[in-house]
Amino acid sequence: MILKESQIMKIHYITGIAALFVVAVHIIMRLVMPFSMSLEYENVIANYQNIAYAVLLESILVLIAIHGFNGLRIILIEFRQNIAWENGVTVFTLVAMIALIAYGTRTIIVANGLG
Amino acid sequence: MTALLNIKTRRKKLERDEKKESTLESSRKVVHLRVYRKNPKQDKSSHFDKFEVPVQRWSTVLDALLHAKGYLDKSIAIRYSCRMASCGSCGMKINGIPRLACYTKVSEIDGNIITCEPLPNFPVIRDLVGDFSDFFEHHSAMEPFIHNQNADIVDENRLTEFIQTPEDVENYLQFSYCIKCGLCYSACPSVGSDTRFPGPQALAQAYRYVADNRDDATQSRLNIVDNKHGIWRCHFAGSCSVVCPKGVDPALGIQLLRGHLVNFSKNDKKLAESRTRNLGKT
Numbered sequence: 001m002i003l004k005e006s007q008i009m010k011i012h013y014i015t016g017i018a019a020l021f022v023v024a025v026h027i028i029m030r031l032v033m034p035f036s037m038s039l040e041y042e043n044v045i046a047n048y049q050n051i052a053y054a055v056l057l058e059s060i061l062v063l064i065a066i067h068g069f070n071g072l073r074i075i076l077i078e079f080r081q082n083i084a085w086e087n088g089v090t091v092f093t094l095v096a097m098i099a100l101i102a103y104g105t106r107t108i109i110v111a112n113g114l115g
Numbered sequence: 116m117t118a119l120l121n122i123k124t125r126r127k128k129l130e131r132d133e134k135k136e137s138t139l140e141s142s143r144k145v146v147h148l149r150v151y152r153k154n155p156k157q158d159k160s161s162h163f164d165k166f167e168v169p170v171q172r173w174s175t176v177l178d179a180l181l182h183a184k185g186y187l188d189k190s191i192a193i194r195y196s197c198r199m200a201s202c203g204s205c206g207m208k209i210n211g212i213p214r215l216a217c218y219t220k221v222s223e224i225d226g227n228i229i230t231c232e233p234l235p236n237f238p239v240i241r242d243l244v245g246d247f248s249d250f251f252e253h254h255s256a257m258e259p260f261i262h263n264q265n266a267d268i269v270d271e272n273r274l275t276e277f278i279q280t281p282e283d284v285e286n287y288l289q290f291s292y293c294i295k296c297g298l299c300y301s302a303c304p305s306v307g308s309d310t311r312f313p314g315p316q317a318l319a320q321a322y323r324y325v326a327d328n329r330d331d332a333t334q335s336r337l338n339i340v341d342n343k344h345g346i347w348r349c350h351f352a353g354s355c356s357v358v359c360p361k362g363v364d365p366a367l368g369i370q371l372l373r374g375h376l377v378n379f380s381k382n383d384k385k386l387a388e389s390r391t392r393n394l395g396k397t
């Protein structure tokens with residue numbers, strides 16, 4: 001499936017705006033208790049074990065990975081203008097994005113205790 | 116008595132002339148022109164030549180350059196034609212800013228050193244003259260003319276009239292003021308890094324025809340700009356709109372065109388198309 005650049009950019013904008021919201025929620029959640037306490041091991045694990053929070057973390061991971069790696073693709077394709085470079089950059093960013101999402105998802109699953 | 120009156124009038128006239136002369140004298144000054152010199156056919160290196168040029172209050176940078184070319188060094192290469200900001204040929208970087216030499220008065224410039232360089236993002240042909248081939252290719256790739264399936268220009272009986280209201284014209288009018296001077300293209304950082312990026316001028320022209328309700332090729336025009344090196348590579352630096360000498364806002368055109376691409380704009384073309392189609396029936 002080959003997406004048009006406008007479709008990719010639509011995804012880029014939507015993931016960017018959505019990421020702003022979920023990251024804001026994530027930061028606000030740090031404030032329900034004193035900040036340093038919120039980062040203590042037990043509290044972090046407790047967060048992961050709360051299914052709603054785990055879903056929030058997963059959505060941050062997916063949204064930021066898509067938005068960030070597409071941003072990287074955009075920067076890199078401006079460096080050189082040839083098909084081999086463009087295809088290489090697209091494949092590299094796609095693979096890196098999938099790998100990061102897979103690794104992050106695995107961490108969330110393990111910390112949640114499902115794995 | 117009459118003779119005395121005559122002498123008095125003549126003396127007054129003489130005084131007036133002298134005053135005029137001295138005002139003219141004080142409006143004259145000398146500026147130092149620093150002109151970029153390069154001839155890639157002979158030598159890869161470049162240098163600046165300095166000229167002292169007398170100017171008046173009303174002199175433009177182009178006047179100063181033509182004085183230097185006419186009296187001091189005939190080999191300076193400059194491109195110009197209309198001398199009135201209409202042809203778009205005298206664009207150059209003047210004290211670091213892309214401007215039209217014929218539209219920049221010497222008196223507008225701080226200090227009396229004027230540095231003239233060729234426009235960035237255009238390969239230098241010689242001295243201040245750049246190669247506009249890529250720029251015009253990008254422009255013509257946008258198909259900068261009206262496409263209209265319902266207008267038959269061959270069969271006289273099917274000739275239709277393109278009626279537009281003043282509001283219809285307003286949608287694209289400012290973009291039609293473009294004189295293709297290339298100042299916006301030279302100021303654009305994306306053009307500097309991506310040679311396949313069409314640049315602000317071409318993209319603004321694409322919008323100019325998309326916004327024109329006589330044109331029915333919106334989709335094909337959107338397809339032309341919707342690619343890896345197309346409209347999405349504009350990072351909205353906005354320098355194009357700052358340097359345009361004709362009041363065109365190419366950055367705005369680009370954003371509006373993007374709106375069409377992501378369906379954030381109302382599709383006014385549908386209405387326009389049906390209006391043109393009905394035209395023949397009325």
Ligand code: SF4
Pocket residue numbers: 292293294295296297298299300315316319355358359360361362363365
């Ligand atoms: S948009 Fe303005 S600066 Fe750009 S080519 Fe047209 S007239 Fe020149």
Ligand code: FES
Pocket residue numbers: 195196197198199200201202203204205206215216217218
């Ligand atoms: S000479 Fe025509 S625009 Fe300057």
